[in-house]
Amino acid sequence: MVVAACAVVLADFAPARATDVVPLRVIKDQDPNFNTLWVDLVHDEILVGNDAQETLQVYSRSANGLVAPLREIKGEATFITYPGQVIVDSAHDEILSVGNDIADLITVYPRNAVGNVAPIRRIDGKKSQLKFNRSWGIALDVVNDEIFATHQKKNQISVFARTMNTDKDPKAGAKRTIHGSATGLAEPQGIFVDPKANEIYVVNLGRKVEVDKATGLPVGSTAPPSITVYPRNARGNVAPLRTIQGSSTQLDNVKPIFVDAGRHEIVVAAGSPTDALLFFDQKASGNAAPIRVIQGNETGLSDPTGVFVDEKHGEVLVANWSNHTITVYPRGAGGNVKPTRVISPTKSRIAVGMGNPGAIYVDPERDEIGVAN
Amino acid sequence: MSHPRLAVFARQANGQVGPLRVLEGQKTLISRSLHGIYLDIPNDEVIIPSNVAAAIAVYGRTQSGNTPPKRVIQGSLTHLYSPQGVAVDDKHNELIVSNDTRLSILVFDRVANGNVAPLREIFGPKTGITNPQGIVVDPVHDEIILSDEGKAKADPPVPPALRIFRRTDSGDVAPLRVISGPDTGMLRPRQLQLDVERDEIVIADRGLVQEFRYDVPGFLAVWNRTDSGNVAPKKLIRGPKSQLTSPRSVYVDPKNGEYGAGDTNSHSIMVFPRDFPTAKPSG
Numbered sequence: 001m002v003v004a005a006c007a008v009v010l011a012d013f014a015p016a017r018a019t020d021v022v023p024l025r026v027i028k029d030q031d032p033n034f035n036t037l038w039v040d041l042v043h044d045e046i047l048v049g050n051d052a053q054e055t056l057q058v059y060s061r062s063a064n065g066l067v068a069p070l071r072e073i074k075g076e077a078t079f080i081t082y083p084g085q086v087i088v089d090s091a092h093d094e095i096l097s098v099g100n101d102i103a104d105l106i107t108v109y110p111r112n113a114v115g116n117v118a119p120i121r122r123i124d125g126k127k128s129q130l131k132f133n134r135s136w137g138i139a140l141d142v143v144n145d146e147i148f149a150t151h152q153k154k155n156q157i158s159v160f161a162r163t164m165n166t167d168k169d170p171k172a173g174a175k176r177t178i179h180g181s182a183t184g185l186a187e188p189q190g191i192f193v194d195p196k197a198n199e200i201y202v203v204n205l206g207r208k209v210e211v212d213k214a215t216g217l218p219v220g221s222t223a224p225p226s227i228t229v230y231p232r233n234a235r236g237n238v239a240p241l242r243t244i245q246g247s248s249t250q251l252d253n254v255k256p257i258f259v260d261a262g263r264h265e266i267v268v269a270a271g272s273p274t275d276a277l278l279f280f281d282q283k284a285s286g287n288a289a290p291i292r293v294i295q296g297n298e299t300g301l302s303d304p305t306g307v308f309v310d311e312k313h314g315e316v317l318v319a320n321w322s323n324h325t326i327t328v329y330p331r332g333a334g335g336n337v338k339p340t341r342v343i344s345p346t347k348s349r350i351a352v353g354m355g356n357p358g359a360i361y362v363d364p365e366r367d368e369i370g371v372a373n
Numbered sequence: 374m375s376h377p378r379l380a381v382f383a384r385q386a387n388g389q390v391g392p393l394r395v396l397e398g399q400k401t402l403i404s405r406s407l408h409g410i411y412l413d414i415p416n417d418e419v420i421i422p423s424n425v426a427a428a429i430a431v432y433g434r435t436q437s438g439n440t441p442p443k444r445v446i447q448g449s450l451t452h453l454y455s456p457q458g459v460a461v462d463d464k465h466n467e468l469i470v471s472n473d474t475r476l477s478i479l480v481f482d483r484v485a486n487g488n489v490a491p492l493r494e495i496f497g498p499k500t501g502i503t504n505p506q507g508i509v510v511d512p513v514h515d516e517i518i519l520s521d522e523g524k525a526k527a528d529p530p531v532p533p534a535l536r537i538f539r540r541t542d543s544g545d546v547a548p549l550r551v552i553s554g555p556d557t558g559m560l561r562p563r564q565l566q567l568d569v570e571r572d573e574i575v576i577a578d579r580g581l582v583q584e585f586r587y588d589v590p591g592f593l594a595v596w597n598r599t600d601s602g603n604v605a606p607k608k609l610i611r612g613p614k615s616q617l618t619s620p621r622s623v624y625v626d627p628k629n630g631e632y633g634a635g636d637t638n639s640h641s642i643m644v645f646p647r648d649f650p651t652a653k654p655s656g
Contacts (some may be wrong), residue, residue: 017605018592020612021649024631025387028641035375052640084375100375102582102637134405136375152375152405153425187404187425189375207404207426209454218454218475220427220447225399252399252439255375271376273398273439303376321376350391355376357635357642358621359410359458359564361419363434364628367384368393371635371642372407372421372622373376 027369029352032057032345034319034326036256037306040088040111041313045070046326046343047095048306048319049083051355056086056097056109057345059326061313064341075116079107082356084136085190085256085306091142092162094120098149101356104132106149106160121165123147129173130158130166136189136255137202141232143195146175150188155179155208157191157200157230180237181210184228186221190257190268197282198232199241203257203268225251227266227280246287250278260309263332265291269304272322277307279334296336300327303353315340323349377403379410379421379432382642384629398439402430408506408563408621409458409471416463416483418443422456422470429456429470429481448488452479458508458520458564462540465512467492471505471519478508478517478538495538497545503531507564507576514598515540516549520562520576523553533559535574535596552596554603560589564622564635572598573607577623577634591619593634593645608651610634616643 032050039046044061055074059067073080073095082101088111089096095113099105104125109117125132133154140147145162158174166172178185178200187205194201206223226245230238244251244266253271260267264282276295280288294316295301306319314331324346327339355373362369378397382390397403406424413420417434428447432440446453446468455473461483462469470479477496481489495502495517504522511518516537523533534553538546553559558578565576573595580591592611596604610632611617620643622635630647 017651018609018611019649019651020614021610021645022614023616023643023645025385025644026616026641027382027386027388027390028639030389082375205399205404207402207423209425209427212449215449217449217452218427219449220423220451220453222402222426222428222447253397271397272378272395305376348389350389352389352391352640353376353378353380353395354635354640354642356621356637356640358406358408358637360622360624360633360635360642361410361412362384362624362626362631362633363412363414364384364626365414366435369382369384369386369624369633369642370410370412370419371380371382371392372403372410373378373380 027352027354029354031324031348033321033351033353034324035083035305035321036086037308037317037319037326038086038088039308039310039317040090041310042090046317047086047088048326049086049097051082054080054083056080056083056095059343063343066347067343068345071114073109073113073115073117077116077118079105079119079122085138087138087140089140089142096138096140096147098135098138100134100136104135106138106147121163122167123160123164124166127166127170129171137191139191139193141193141195148191148193148200150191150202152187152189155185155188157185157188157202176235178230178234178236178238182237182239184226184240184243186223189255192257192259193232194259194261195232196261200230200232200234201257201259201266202228203254204228225254227257227268242285244280244284244286244288248287248289250276250290250293255305256307258307258309260311262311267307267309267316269307269318271305272303275301275304277301277304277316277318292334294329294334294337298336298338300325300339300342322351322353324351375405377405377407379403379419394435394437396432396437400439400441402426402428402442402445409456411459411461413461413463420459420461420468422459424455424457427453427456429453429459429468444484444486446481446485446487446489450488450490452477452491452494457506460508460510462510462512469508469510469517471508473505476502476505478502478505478519493543495542495544495546499545499547501536501548501551506562509565509567510540511567512540518565518567518574520565522561533562535562550601552600552602552604556603556605558594558606558609560591566623566625567598568625568627570627574598575623575625575632577620579619579621579637582619591617593617593620593623593632610645
């Protein structure tokens with residue numbers, strides 16, 4: 001009966017014959033899953049990374065409600081795959097994006113790029129001298145003309161010349177790296193560079209594997225999540241200047257990080273199911289509690305994975321992965337506060353949130369499918 | 374990817390639907406690069422490897438939210454190093470793990486907890502293990518079946534393969550059988566399942582990704598469990614209508630006559646009929 005119900009197209013695919021079977025059902029998100037964002041204060045625009053359809057979208061900064069993007073970068077020529085952190089470099093009129101998961105690639109586009117456009121520069125993290133080993137976070141230091149990247153499975157930060165391009169110079173390498181047992185880096189995610197304070201801020205999820213020198217055997221470990229701070233020009237196996245870690249911090253499943261230089265605050269977003277924005281004093285250290293928290297059912301936060309503080313307009317903007325929205329809060333707000341604006345290209349607040357379904361199971365008793373992301 | 378979680382959907386979900394429940398958060402220990410999962414129905418548990426923490430975590434079957442695992446295997450005695458696939462042998466009460474960076478297969482007591490040594494490890498050059506991914510155990514025929522991506526850039530290149538070991542093997546042993554070669558069509562085999570009702574092996578092959586273009590798309594393929602050598606699959610789902618571009622994961626649902634596939638590139642789950650007309654050999 002099932003055979004008769006499904007449409008089947010027969011096709012030969014070397015080396016083995018294949019049947020091109022139309023699926024009975026497909027679970028898939030048709031709307032964007034916002035994974036990251038940046039605000040272009042010069043051109044009054046918001047840039048977001050969308051990993052459901054693998055695009056970069058641009059919205060008006062003052063958009064409110066149900067709105068279409070002003071423009072979109074998408075297509076094979078763009079190399080956009082699992083977009084992690086995005087940045088608008090207003091000084092050079094460029095967009096930077098890092099491809100997470102299988103991508104290991106930093107791409108740079110003209111700021112006003114639209115459609116299926118090729119990047120103007122790339123840093124290919126699959127090259128043997130780079131070996132990104134999964135990068136979600138990048139930071140830009142326009143004062144010192146450098147790009148910083150975190151490597152999640154390598155517990156490392158790499159620093160590149162801003163204009164590095166492995167397509168033109170395939171052997172180009174990092175200017176310096178931060179790596180080693182003293183660094184406290186453990187599955188690093190978001191990164192931010194504050195050239196005024198001359199410091200690097202990194203979020204760590206705490207998991208790592210080290211090889212025991214005596215036995216040669218691997219030893220996995222799981223530490224609480226942390227924020228580690230380094231001198232901007234740190235290199236090698238350097239200890240952090242400060243570490244925020246412990247039960248009072250409320251850090252949980254944290255990815256993005258931003259420094260509000262005007263208020264001297266570190267802002268991070270805790271992912272689902274915590275769904276919170278945590279604000280720390282910029283000089284906080286140890287088991288420090290956040291000085292302010294935005295959290296609660298009124299906030300609209302749903303797996304927040306991008307955060308930006310707009311000092312010019314007094315706003316905090318958040319990309320929410322699990323409800324297709326960008327939410328905006330007054331700078332300095334705390335508690336269970338309603339967003340002042342909610343920006344979304346769809347009315348739907350149902351997100352599939354599939355990501356990379358690396359393993360699945362079926363439960364015939366409970367009539368369920370389990371998907372590991 | 375950077376949203377690690379176990380999301381559970383209704384089996385007949387279709388389209389843009391949310392999960393019924395989600396297990397995620399720091400306390401769960403669930404971390405990125407999740408390439409294996411096993412539902413242990415008799416024991417009401419779900420087993421998930423942590424690639425980045427070199428750990429195996431065990432949860433209740435319906436556990437959700439930011440809640441800790443029931444048991445965790447992790448530490449210097451475990452030999453865990455980038456665990457990929459997991460399987461449970463309920464007949465012999467054992468947990469089997471494909472162990473990527475160490476290039477081994479580990480066997481633990483099913484209820485092992487903490488920093489514990491494996492009961493057995495299949496490890497060494499005779500095993501041919503090169504890039505271990507999915508794993509299943511067959512307690513009826515006393516076999517362990519491993520999917521191995523091989524290493525195309527090695528000199529000489531190591532082709533992708535299914536390596537079948539005795540369930541009780543230990544140390545540096547050659548596999549009982551190997552399914553590998555150009556006629557298999559294998560490119561990068563990942564999760565696999567044993568269809569015990571039909572005595573078949575079903576794999577998800579992610580295909581070749583070149584410069585982020587899926588020029589050689591992946592597929593689902595089916596072999597007889599007893600196949601050996603350079604054997605073409607008896608059934609293969611592949612092509613544009615299937616929407617498969619880079620499937621990494623697969624399930625077999627004999628009760629409802631379906632295969633499921635998880636696709637990396639399109640971020641979706643596709644469900645196919647288990648029975649469909651097969652193409653005739655060309656020529």
